[in-house]
Amino acid sequence: MEGGSSQNFVPPSAGFDKSRVLDVRPLRSLMPVFPAASQAPSFPGMPPFGNTPNGFPPFYPFGLPSSYQASPDLNSEMRTPTGPMPAPIRSYRAPTSSGADDFPEDSNGDGYFDPHVGSSSSRKKTTKASSSRKKTKKNGDGDSLTNNGSGVTFVSAMSSFQIEDGNRELVNYVLMNFDALRRRICQIEDNKESKTGVIKRADLKAGGIVMSKKVRTNMRRRVGVIPGVEIGDIFFFRMEMCAVGLHAPSMAGIDYMTGNGDGDKDPVALSIVSSGGYDDEAEASDVLIYSGQGGNSNSKDKDREVADQKLERGNLALQRSLHHGNEVRVIRGVKDDVSSTIKIYVYDGLYKVHESWTERGKAGCNIFKYKLLRVPGQPPAFAVWQAIRKWKDGFSSRAGLVLQDLTSGTEPVPVSLVNEVDNEKALVSFTYFPTLKYTKSFSLMPPSFGCNCRSACQPGDTNCSCIQKNGGDFPYTSNGILVSRKQLLHECGPTCPCTPNCKNRVSQTGVKLRLEVFKTKDRGWGLRSWDSIRAGAFICEYAGEVIDEAKLKQKEDGGENDEYIFDTGRDYESFKWSYEPGLIEESPNDVEDYNIPYRLIISAKNVGNVGRFINHSCSPNVFWQPVVYEHNNQSFVHIAFYAIGHIPPMTELTYDYGSSSSNEAGSNSGPNRKNKCLCGSSKCRGYFG
DNA sequence: GACTTGTCAGGGTG
DNA sequence: CCACCCTGACAAGT
Known part of the structure; x- marks a missing residue:
């Protein structure tokens, strides 16, 4: 051709x-x-x-090879070569399909x-007639x-x-x-x-x-x-x-x-x-x-x-x-x-x-x-948008649709279940629950209280204790985008008297995006979104049952392979989500390493939300952030997911599962419990978990 | 250096 | 509460 x-x-x-x-x-x-x-060696003007x-900075998630390509191929596996469903849109053009x-x-x-x-x-x-023209190219404006x-x-x-x-x-x-x-x-x-x-x-x-x-x-x-x-x-x-x-x-x-x-x-x-x-x-x-x-x-x-x-x-x-x-x-x-x-x-x-x-x-x-x-x-791009529009309008049904809403109305927006890959028509049963279940009291943090704001908390309000806990900055922009990563993000909680529409409750309001759980080619079920997601947007939290280390050990020793563990105790490679120091006068003031008051282990095997379907990738497009808020004068940590960059619709969502320090996968093929990674990234570590 | 391009946010209105 | 319209301020390239 x-x-x-x-x-x-x-x-x-x-x-x-x-x-x-x-x-x-x-x-x-x-x-x-x-x-x-x-x-050249480290440049002194560059803050380290x-x-x-x-x-x-190791700028894009986790890892070093400088030849890394950032979204190397989360797509390959999502590709459905035929059929009406436009395949995921992220891939290179490439009529010459070699080494794309x-x-x-x-x-x-x-x-x-x-x-x-x-x-x-x-x-x-x-x-539109443009109006006044001021040619003064001044940069002052005193800021x-x-x-x-x-x-x-x-x-x-x-x-x-x-x-x-x-x-x-x-x-x-x-x-x-x-x-x-x-x-x-x-x-x-x-x-x-x-x-x-x-x-x-x-x-x-x-x-x-x-x-x-x-x-x-x-x-x-x-x-x-x-x-x-x-x-x-x-x-x-x-x-x-x-x-x-x-x-x-x-x-x-x-x-x-x-x-x-x-x-x-x-x-x-x-x-x-x-x-x-x-x-x-x-x-x-x-x-x-x-x-x-x-x-x-x-x-x-x-x-x-x-x-x-x-x-x-x-x-x-x-x-x-x-x-x-x-x-x-x-x-x-x-x-x-x-x-x-x-x-x-x-x-x-x-x-x-x-x-x-x-x-x-x-x-x-x-x-x-x-x-x-x-x-x-x-590869299709705009066509994907058009298809989604039709699905939403109900003009054409989503091919491979198994379930309209697997949350059965628990989330404000339905989450559909789709399989265009094989004949599997059901999920292994679990109970859908939108947030964390603390089965016993974790009084690991000192008791604390929320703010005293009467209506919605306002950025710049120096009296709001929730804002103070965040270092004085309101953590979200007015449209709910996370500004920067925090050691620990403090949201207003049930204890706070501020109104439910307070902008500092982003991660508690449930899923807002139109998500679908879909069958991947080789990694089981995965999660992706019909809506586009912009950088810093909240996606969902990791719901499930909070378990303690003893319980985790018991699972491991018992040979139970719980794939749905989230464990803050794993090793996570640091990554940078902020701007380079020096671009504006003030340097980023948030440390991008988490400081979590206690080890939080969540099992979503029996109880969980959509978060349990997000697969691992060594080059993820989603990161997790610990969020804490008050409930009955106790602080509880939650795990919330946010988009690293803008994510086009139908792109699989992935985060880095980290690796257990217990198993040092000396040679990555060992008989240990680590999972072989299929993320396909050029930065792939070969295993995870 | 002037000129050409429309964009985005905010505020008001329907 | 939203969708819509109007307005102001403005950056990069030719």
Whole structure:
């Protein structure tokens, strides 16, 4: 199927040498700016937040090999090659299916053809006259966030090569920093009592910082695949796509590039953001009708008089791309199902412009229209969203559905049970229970009391003892996103008089996401979500029966293989979820090692919730966090799960089970109780538990 | 350096 | 309580 009509358009700069990227692999050298010093010793300006010798934090979960790819393949096992159910969306494009796991940038520019035809969707054109223009590029605003004047100078941990060309690990690193920063800025703003000097746009603030401080990657602009960005990846802000090089303009919908000097003066389109979302008519997921840009004459905030669009800039680039036949990245903006105010950007892979025409817009002016067709052979992304939408609307039932709601109404949202793999139609029986069962009194903590807030606890309230226990910061943003990891997260509990809608009760309110328990290929049942999950979002707690060490030992000695043990006493590799020190003046003040007052062992074998279905991975997308709150003047620790990064729908959720220190798996094949790990990660330790 | 692009949050209204 | 509209402030790239 090679060699279709399209020539392989390779822009001058796109023919980069992949071996160069390979050479750069020892990522994260600490010396970015000075060439030839890629393996410098610890840089004094870099606060040693991490644990690695070079001071660079082991940023993505657990482990060291620098060649690690962050979501190496949680997907492979979820793949259902056939059938109506779009397979999980996280994987590389790769019509060349060889080694897709390793270097997405390796496969480049194959000729695709044979496009499908379908109906249309279109990008909504919002007409908005932008108003005041202040060109003062001041950075002052008196806040401590953009500190250029004082003390800390940040030196990007990324080498200049890494800034130019990325990979999965770098992309995750950049996104992690962006969002950690953004969350912290939100938190700082929320804390302020006076609403003066409010930073309304934490995303822009965080974006500006990572861009200017060079915590960004894939800065070199290119046609086609962006190394490290996978089809199906989701973004919550335009700046995130800027920072990883997927789509450079911070506002405009069309990214394009004009040939740099090599005689090729034609602009070509690189990527487009379609903000329309789902459109009225039934639409094929591999077709996109896209409107050109411009036409909203808004100069000098004269009331928006619309004008004909001109064949220039992005419009011209799309036109030229039609002739070049080059691949154009498509990002589709979709409305989130859970919070309708939020827009999510889904990277839907590569398309080609097949047709263009002009139309009369509503105001009677000319609008350019472009029809793009998706390059075949790419894993589904937007199609997954469409399928989910149909499941939710009941238009088509979920294939392989075994049970509508395995919680029988215990959770606020149903959790379905799905098997598309084999004939197993039931779970081994257990009792669904949404939280912990302390069967005997654990008076291991001194008695304590909740806060005295009368209504919902307010960020910045210095009198709220629950906030005080969290170090003075409200642990969640106003929309319930965890800001940072805590040694121990203090939530308001039943003892607290504050109202149930207090924002400091996130982990107690049950499952909010539309989850499904599904049969994996080789790892039993697993858990995934129909809804997209953003970084820091609460997923569920680990429910079950609290047992003591004696009971655990009894189980082990009795040869009972309880796969549903959660044990804080295991060894867990540390990982970093915060931003790099120095990006803003204040360094992250939360220690990312847990401090749990007593060893908590939970068995979810007989009693549990959805948490018991989350499988292990050595490269997880979920982390656990101990949460404590009061009940009858006693403190109880719970285990809550949060998303490490943004998680696209239908991606299996996994966390790191840790390893029992009792068994030192000297050679990982020993006859010990450890489980052989099938996570497939390049960082896989080979065993777990 | 001016200009072009629309985004996101917040507040008000229906 | 929500969905929707309006407004203000604004970053990156050409």
